[in-house]
Amino acid sequence: xxxxxxxxVIIEAGRAERHYWRDLWRYRELFRVLAWRDVAVRYKQTVIxxxxxxxxxxxxxxxxxxxxGKLAKLPSEGSAPYAIMVFAGMLPWTFFSGALSDASNSLxxxxxxxxxxxxxxxxxxxxxxxxxxxDFAINLxxxxxxxxxxxxxxxxxxxxxxxxxxxxxxASLGPGLWxxxxxxxxRDVRYIIPFLVQFGLYVSPVGYSSNVVPEQWRxxxxxxxxxxxxxxxxxxxxxxxxxxxxxxxxxxxVTAIFFWFGIRQFRKxxxxxxxxx
Amino acid sequence: MSDIAIxxxxxxxxxxxxxxxxxxDRTAALRDVIAREARNFARKGADLVHGRQIVxxxxxxxFWALKDVSFNVKQGEIVxxxxxxxAGKSTLLKVLSRITEPTRGRVQLRGRVASLxxxxxxxxxxxxxxxxxxxxxxxxxxxxxxxxxxxDEIVAFAEVEKFIDTPxxxxxxxxxxxxxxxxxxxxESEILIIDEVLAVGDVQxxxxxxxxxxxxxxxGGRTVLFVSHNMAAVxxxxxxxxxxxxxxxxxxxxxxxxxxxxxxxxxxxxxxxxLKERSDRSGSGRVRAVSCSINDGMGKHVKKLKSGGDYIFxxxxxxxxxxxxxxxxxxxxFDEKECCVLLFRSTFTKxxxxxxxTGNISCTVKNLPLANGTYTCSxxxxxxxxxxxxxxxxxxxxxxxGGDFFGTGSMGLPSHCKxxxxxxxxxxxxxxxxxx
Numbered sequence: 001x002x003x004x005x006x007x008x009v010i011i012e013a014g015r016a017e018r019h020y021w022r023d024l025w026r027y028r029e030l031f032r033v034l035a036w037r038d039v040a041v042r043y044k045q046t047v048i049x050x051x052x053x054x055x056x057x058x059x060x061x062x063x064x065x066x067x068x069g070k071l072a073k074l075p076s077e078g079s080a081p082y083a084i085m086v087f088a089g090m091l092p093w094t095f096f097s098g099a100l101s102d103a104s105n106s107l108x109x110x111x112x113x114x115x116x117x118x119x120x121x122x123x124x125x126x127x128x129x130x131x132x133x134x135d136f137a138i139n140l141x142x143x144x145x146x147x148x149x150x151x152x153x154x155x156x157x158x159x160x161x162x163x164x165x166x167x168x169x170x171a172s173l174g175p176g177l178w179x180x181x182x183x184x185x186x187r188d189v190r191y192i193i194p195f196l197v198q199f200g201l202y203v204s205p206v207g208y209s210s211n212v213v214p215e216q217w218r219x220x221x222x223x224x225x226x227x228x229x230x231x232x233x234x235x236x237x238x239x240x241x242x243x244x245x246x247x248x249x250x251x252x253x254v255t256a257i258f259f260w261f262g263i264r265q266f267r268k269x270x271x272x273x274x275x276x277x
Numbered sequence: 278m279s280d281i282a283i284x285x286x287x288x289x290x291x292x293x294x295x296x297x298x299x300x301x302d303r304t305a306a307l308r309d310v311i312a313r314e315a316r317n318f319a320r321k322g323a324d325l326v327h328g329r330q331i332v333x334x335x336x337x338x339x340f341w342a343l344k345d346v347s348f349n350v351k352q353g354e355i356v357x358x359x360x361x362x363x364a365g366k367s368t369l370l371k372v373l374s375r376i377t378e379p380t381r382g383r384v385q386l387r388g389r390v391a392s393l394x395x396x397x398x399x400x401x402x403x404x405x406x407x408x409x410x411x412x413x414x415x416x417x418x419x420x421x422x423x424x425x426x427x428x429d430e431i432v433a434f435a436e437v438e439k440f441i442d443t444p445x446x447x448x449x450x451x452x453x454x455x456x457x458x459x460x461x462x463x464x465e466s467e468i469l470i471i472d473e474v475l476a477v478g479d480v481q482x483x484x485x486x487x488x489x490x491x492x493x494x495x496x497g498g499r500t501v502l503f504v505s506h507n508m509a510a511v512x513x514x515x516x517x518x519x520x521x522x523x524x525x526x527x528x529x530x531x532x533x534x535x536x537x538x539x540x541x542x543x544x545x546x547x548x549x550x551x552l553k554e555r556s557d558r559s560g561s562g563r564v565r566a567v568s569c570s571i572n573d574g575m576g577k578h579v580k581k582l583k584s585g586g587d588y589i590f591x592x593x594x595x596x597x598x599x600x601x602x603x604x605x606x607x608x609x610x611f612d613e614k615e616c617c618v619l620l621f622r623s624t625f626t627k628x629x630x631x632x633x634x635t636g637n638i639s640c641t642v643k644n645l646p647l648a649n650g651t652y653t654c655s656x657x658x659x660x661x662x663x664x665x666x667x668x669x670x671x672x673x674x675x676x677x678x679g680g681d682f683f684g685t686g687s688m689g690l691p692s693h694c695k696x697x698x699x700x701x702x703x704x705x706x707x708x709x710x711x712x713x
Contacts, residue, residue: 008385008386008387009375009384009385009386009390010383010384010385010386011372011373011375011378011379011383011384011385011386012379012382012383012384013378013379013380013381013382029415029420029421030415030416033411033412033415033416037401037404037408037412040403040404040408041401041403041404044403045403110399112395112398112399113398113399113416114376115371115376116376116394116395116398117374117376117392117394117398117399117416117417117418118374118375118376118392119416119418186325271377271378272377272378274371274376274377275292275377
């Protein structure tokens, strides 16, 4: 490792870093440290600490179960209790929305680092998503507890869950990268994100099953990448119905396109971050 | 050729800056305001569409922070970079540290680069000293193992052993700075880029850091680029020096020559430009110092001062705001090496100053304790400690020549110490031995 540090570096306009991806690998330690810092700092000087990561999704689940399940009497999926159906949707959604908003605010939030030290800037939003991943793990344990409470046993499909978690990660990272880069230049983005997340909660099948969406609208509905992810999660955890395959594929494609687009936009704007932040 | 560590060719960096229309305050008519805002909105919209940077203000101007800067630095050299505020020093370091891209030109760096543009970058107040050492170290580009290896040395260097597990938000500012600098002092890199970071911390610690830097270069063959306003530090640490002015190299070469040339020009600014017309000032500008004169207490203006003389410094002020009754004035005297050797401040003697729309502030000094030499004097005006009103660096140049401070004809040792104080000496003669 020592030897290749002593290589030459050439700085030129528009050249950016030719060894960008190699640099990214070299700075992997920074990624870990930044994610660790955010996790370590998050619940400092709070009374109940990490319990906050559990309480918020838990209360949302209770509200959704009461409103959609008990009052509106929407159907659950398969034989699962409504609460588990909701929580199986909440799990990817809290991860997706948390990762998206944290990533989007990440660059502006570390303005002091960006204007004083060099490192591949991509690390900052990716580390923010890493932090959301920790919350995801906490919520996952909570789902397990909930399933024990309801004495609900998931089928073999549960092993596919990491695949959908991966899709959720990329689905949040793609738009997150683009938004965070935009946010550096145009602070308007900061005001759009909370709205986007709130709006997304209702257009994604979090409080209800996507089966309530009329068949002819189903494909269009799947343009929202969160739909595929949430459907996937429910399919893994609850089982019951068939997976709506065209929808999943469409969601995955949209995710891939967004991810590619996000990285491209980020890389394009990256060199001017320090000047405009 | 191969021993060149840093090589710059025609490095240039452009910024876009916005201006507010000068007529802004006067044309308060709604119609004009709407027209102007609409114009600005249209411009921002166009910038947005073209993906350009949005600049606040009514007019946009190009500004070259660096223009065609070229130089080479050999491996193992410590090079000082000097220049006035806004001369492009920090921008140069930012380009070299790859934080910002140059607009034109090319830089070639041989070796691992570590840059220290700020003390304690990324320090998190909630985390403990121990955690921050790791955080900051990794941010500066160290590996975990490197930090672990140097951990005890870092803690010892910072002198914070007892508080290493306390959140740094509870640290005194001195401890904070010491810890932050200690991490940076153990960076292992072939090229080190340092901005004005030594200006913080107490003098003793500054000396320790300078020592550590000098040692690293001698032992490790490290190349250092070093920005400072402290001419004494630059002179003692560097052999080569670069003077930047308006984004261009004004002079470069042997350190004492460059510093000499720089200080000559600095002094002449104070002499040539009347205080009233100086634009290189900071502060709110509500009150401005417009003149400064010195008389010998008998009402006679003097150009040259004498050591041990009695003088009255008179600062003429212009007040654009309301009358003030708790004005604080300060006169700072700097020697040729930019060290502050003497400081008069009205709060030290608890004196109350009031100011109407115009007026003079006088400062009487008896028995001037300055050795022969050339000094520059800064003027600083503030409104209690609420607002800095005006701050002009190098407002006046002073020459102290002749005089008899001690009343013995001795001049002191001006090359060694600039401040004169009469001390009284006595000796205790061991009488029995004499008697015997």
